[in-house]
Amino acid sequence: MADIDRSLVRALPLFNKLSDAELDRLLASATMRRVGMGEAVFEQGQKADRFFLLLHGRLKVTQVTADGQQIIVRMVHPGDIFGFAKALQRDDYPGTPTASAESVVICWPTEVWGLFVEQNPHLAVNAMQTIGQRLQEAHTRIREMATEEVERRVAHAVLRLVEQAGKTEGTGIRIDFQISRQDIAEMTGTTLHTVSRILSAWEAKGLVEGGRQKLLVRDTAGLQILAEGQAD
């Protein structure tokens, strides 16, 4: 396996305080891997022997409940680390990350995690901030699910997608990976039927433009208003 050039990851905030030498040492034990559309990086329940960094593309992390229902726990964006189950004192992965776009990941054996964290305090602090932010996002989502009705939750979810995966395109902002109504439903805790109805209504109002596994947001401000709840 060829070495990974440090220029690929140098810009990531996670590594921004490491010296070149430290970074190279880190990359020495890493390997790269391509993940095709719809392919899973690993499966929920599998023994956690690696942790990962998403270099390019987009992943959705799903969990399946005992009775077969699925939800999307979060999206993984370029630069995010994921699958660091060992840092959470688990030895299996709690979810399944599936590529929603052609993706490239870097992976390390879990053994090196503790090593790197203990040897690079900066990395530890950065990693903790990353997890901390993720915790905050989770709390935000809990709050939304507890207090908001479906339309507002969907509005929030779409706005988040715009921020994290929005790409300006002529008439609006395109979500730049394949996303189905079902996906949005699993992100907001509702059914694809309800999502479809909501998006249809929004399309009629000129807020968005739909399509098969596609979503284009035309009026971010309008969505913002819906999300804030000052609706109508």
Next chain:
Amino acid sequence: MADIDRSLVRALPLFNKLSDAELDRLLASATMRRVGMGEAVFEQGQKADRFFLLLHGRLKVTQVTADGQQIIVRMVHPGDIFGFAKALQRDDYPGTPTASAESVVICWPTEVWGLFVEQNPHLAVNAMQTIGQRLQEAHTRIREMATEEVERRVAHAVLRLVEQAGKTEGTGIRIDFQISRQDIAEMTGTTLHTVSRILSAWEAKGLVEGGRQKLLVRDTAGLQILAEGQAD
């Protein structure tokens, strides 16, 4: 301010790999504080200049939404750290921790956080695991809110309370702090009315015993069955 004896915290997993000397150094910059029932340790939105460890008692962390709705983000149990907003790159507190029982906390100025984390890799690893577990709990809760109906969510919440704050008592297990129907509602994303109805039904079945701000679980296994969804 008198020194804090290290025996008070020595047993906590968070510190279990620190030497006595390291621990003493840590405690040197700490102060202790009593928090009475219903009193807040700090307020949501306040500038985050300290972080805390709950030594004794019980706290509920609430968030208030823009439109005045309140939810309980989590409970803080003895040995938990909380209010480490700086580790999350925030400079204000995202929630308000209120004492649900007479409590005692230890607090440090936030400045020392980075210092200690960088100087004590063990502490960093432990802290990360703590946050990681919290993240997992949050994901569990998201999944429950997305896929389960209210009765199951309440069952899960009560079982969690039994685990974290259960005290065997004659005919069952007592939740050992003051908890209202409203609290349970805010933990599960429903209304106090619905919680009251559910608990009344459970009481009729002999699963629990209610009371003003009190809860006694008589049949954990029965609740477990409800929580798993094999109901009826």
Next chain:
DNA sequence: CGCGAGTTTGAGGCTGTTCAAAGAGGGTGG
């Protein structure tokens, strides 16, 4: 061109909310 996956739309029903009001526990002050 046909098939399958994803989407749209309708109708009906159920769970849980909202609104309303009455009932109990416990602490406090007289």
Next chain:
DNA sequence: CCACCCTCTTTGAACAGCCTCAAACTCGCG
């Protein structure tokens, strides 16, 4: 020590939002 009051709790009734079930439609790929 008792009465009162405040807060928490219980319960009912009506409504509504969303889900479930069902069926048709359409886009894009093989």
